[in-house]
Structure formats: C-alpha cells, structure tokens
Amino acid sequence: MTDLDGTTTGVLTEGLDAHLVVDRGTFRLDVTLTAAPGDVVALLGPNGAGKTTALRALAGLAPLTSGHLRLDGTRLDAMPPESRPVGVVFQDYLLFPHLTALDNVAFGPRCRGASKAEARAQAAEWLDRMGLADHAGAKPRRLSGGQAQRVAVARALATRPRLLLLDEPLAALDARTRLEVRAQLRRHLAEFEAVAVLVTHDPLDAMVLADRLVVVEHGHVVQEGTPSHIARHPRTDYIARLVGLNLYRGRAEGHTVRLDAGPAITTTDELSGPAFVAFPPGAVTLYRERPTGSSARNLWRCEVAGLETHGDQIRADLTGELPLTADLTTVAAAELDLHPGAPVWATVKATQTHAYPA
Known part of the structure; x- marks a missing residue:
C-alpha cells in the first residue's frame, strides 16, 4: 500500500x-x-x-x-x-x-x-x-x-x-x-x-x-x-x-512553470513535467505603476477585486493575468490607495516561490 x-x-x-x-x-x-x-x-x-x-x-x-x-x-x-x-x-x-x-x-x-x-x-x-x-x-x-x-x-x-x-x-x-x-x-x-x-x-x-x-x-x-x-x-x-499559499498547476521546463491557465512563473527549483508552484501572499509586492528597477523575475498586471483585514495586515484579492492574494501592511495599502477596481502590478521573486511535482 x-x-x-x-x-x-x-x-x-x-x-x-x-x-x-x-x-x-x-x-x-x-x-x-x-x-x-x-x-x-x-x-x-x-x-x-x-x-x-x-x-x-x-x-x-x-x-x-x-x-x-x-x-x-x-x-x-x-x-x-x-x-x-x-x-x-x-x-x-x-x-x-x-x-x-x-x-x-x-x-x-x-x-x-x-x-x-x-x-x-x-x-x-x-x-x-x-x-x-x-x-x-x-x-x-x-x-x-x-x-x-x-x-x-x-x-x-x-x-x-x-x-x-x-x-x-x-x-x-x-x-x-x-x-x-x-x-x-x-x-x-x-x-x-x-x-x-x-x-x-x-x-x-x-x-x-x-x-x-x-x-x-x-x-x-x-x-x-x-x-x-x-x-x-x-x-x-x-x-x-488552509495553509495560506497561492497555488498553481502547470508544466515545468527547467526553472519555468507554464500554468494550465495563465502566464508562466519563474522559480529557483528545476523540474520537468507536471508541477505545482506555490508562494505565500506575503511574498507579493504591489505597485500602482509598472516597476522599472525591480529584481523580481515574475511580474503581472492585476486588478484589486477586494480587500479585507487579515490579522494585523490587509489581504488583497487580485484578478487579472494571475489571480492571487497579497498581504501588505495597512500603511502600504493606504500609500498605494488600494480600492476595489484599482489597477496594480504584482511581483514575486523567484526565490520566494516553491515548485514541486504534481
């Protein structure tokens, strides 16, 4: 068994x-x-x-x-x-x-x-x-x-x-x-x-x-x-x-996981074949304008679908190129003037993702 x-x-x-x-x-x-x-x-x-x-x-x-x-x-x-x-x-x-x-x-x-x-x-x-x-x-x-x-x-x-x-x-x-x-x-x-x-x-x-x-x-x-x-x-x-992760499924080719529905995600894990890729909401950084100096390998254009208090942070529910959740401080949310419908750019560093066989 x-x-x-x-x-x-x-x-x-x-x-x-x-x-x-x-x-x-x-x-x-x-x-x-x-x-x-x-x-x-x-x-x-x-x-x-x-x-x-x-x-x-x-x-x-x-x-x-x-x-x-x-x-x-x-x-x-x-x-x-x-x-x-x-x-x-x-x-x-x-x-x-x-x-x-x-x-x-x-x-x-x-x-x-x-x-x-x-x-x-x-x-x-x-x-x-x-x-x-x-x-x-x-x-x-x-x-x-x-x-x-x-x-x-x-x-x-x-x-x-x-x-x-x-x-x-x-x-x-x-x-x-x-x-x-x-x-x-x-x-x-x-x-x-x-x-x-x-x-x-x-x-x-x-x-x-x-x-x-x-x-x-x-x-x-x-x-x-x-x-x-x-x-x-x-x-x-x-x-x-339950465990508080963004999770996606796709096909891995080296350090890239091409999602079944959506864009590709770059990761530091090297795989081949069906794979999952995950990252925590806290790994997501949001910008109102497309960032020019960011070292993140993953960049997606999204839109704020909803906001809610999550512990001592704000959790943003995002739709767009890659549906995901992002956690940020109350101060950061205010500075970004986040509200439902607001366009944002979301980035995640490859080092903060985790890929594994599906």
Whole structure:
C-alpha cells in the first residue's frame, strides 16, 4: 500500500486498517485509513467532505456499504458498536446532565462489567489525571467548557479503548479556552498508546494535535502526510487556502512553470513535467505603476477585486493575468490607495516561490 506522499505501508496487524465505503443517497465515502498504535491522525476537510461520516463508520454508527474495518487484526465491522474497543468524544461532549463528573466517567467501566466501586475508583483516577479531582462531584451545568471537554475525554479513555475518536473536540470552546485546552489535549494524546483519530475543519487543531493529516474532499482522500509536508506541498486549492499559499498547476521546463491557465512563473527549483508552484501572499509586492528597477523575475498586471483585514495586515484579492492574494501592511495599502477596481502590478521573486511535482 502506497500513501499519497510516497510512503509505503503494509497490512497492519496492530493499529487501524480501514477501507471505509459508505453510500448515503448521492454521496459516496471511499476512504482508506491506516494508523499504528500511538499515532494521532487528523481527518481534515471542508464541510460536506465526509469527515463525520468516516468517524461514524469507525464508531459503528454508520454501516459500511463495502470495504473493511480492522483494529489490531480484529474485524470490527461485524461487531455491534457497544462491543467495540472504541471511545468517542463528541463535539458537544454529550455528558449526562443528571450525573456528576465522577459518575459520567464511571459510566463506561460500569457498562464493561466493573462494579460500582471499581468504576468510581477508575473514574477518580482519570479525573485526577485530567486535573479535575476537585470537580468530581460537579454536574455538567457547573463545569466550564474546558472542564466539560476534559470530562468527556476522561470518560472516553476510562474504557481503555484501542481506538479513540474525537469529533471537533475544541469547536464548542471560546478562543481563549481553546488555546489552553488544545495544549492539554496535545499532552493527553501524546500519552495515549493506541490509535486516535481526530475530525476537524480547523487547520491549527490538526497541525498541533496530529502526527499525520488525511485531507478528504468530496468523500475521497486527496492528500495525506505529516503536517509539515502538507503545509509545504499542498495539492488542492482547499489545502492551499488552509495553509495560506497561492497555488498553481502547470508544466515545468527547467526553472519555468507554464500554468494550465495563465502566464508562466519563474522559480529557483528545476523540474520537468507536471508541477505545482506555490508562494505565500506575503511574498507579493504591489505597485500602482509598472516597476522599472525591480529584481523580481515574475511580474503581472492585476486588478484589486477586494480587500479585507487579515490579522494585523490587509489581504488583497487580485484578478487579472494571475489571480492571487497579497498581504501588505495597512500603511502600504493606504500609500498605494488600494480600492476595489484599482489597477496594480504584482511581483514575486523567484526565490520566494516553491515548485514541486504534481
């Protein structure tokens, strides 16, 4: 088996080995996932891509149309969901509102046959590991969003699953809490000895929490690899937007990539054949008049289609010879008198582009 990033893998006797095929009306999910014990895999993709369907299939909540689902060499697709060694943390946590944090966590071990005393002892241990020992007697309505999330993770881990599934685990948190809980979750996942699969549409969650990203679009895997590999080698417009790059496809001849639609781009990379070329919006320099002394090898006449605040900068959406985005300071945007419809010249140095095989 060969991954899209060129990594060769075999059939796994430990960990996750899944080929998930699910038909739902006109939508078809067809995704292959493999992961070794200790791996954290993030399923990343736009809304409607099939991420949640894949998670539900792994949990046994969506039956497979075909394919297979093996965990540590055992077929799971023939087992009822409640019998699977799988823990799930849902987006809204789904804690039992009438139970304390302790009894929420103890619920799983009780369902697996532990006595009430044993289950509560295990739950107390997990709450302590999550830094929630002082909140054992609190019911969910008295917990903050971050505390509820940690109770949900503890409840999932208390059954000692061989597969941990997390569905947008940070989506319900405000920005400040999210930063803190993301760091805590990263630590807990690093200590988890089995397979963890995280579903998210947030690239930062995926980059921070996962060892490997699997990008799904329209029900299919379009790219997979380490976060650093994908950030540097996006293969679709969706991924390029996530990692903040302008991305084009064409045919390389030496240091020139002739685009399928548009002009050529000069790069310092030397290639031959189908290629992608990418560069960040910050690499773009804008002029109102055609520059005469610029050392940039790439020069295009464009028009401002739109402007928006992007962090502490202004992001310009440009159309024309080469549609692209450019980042510039507020002062630079004011000095250039940028506004929708304004003509501009855009330059990018060859040294700031990156070309790679398509």
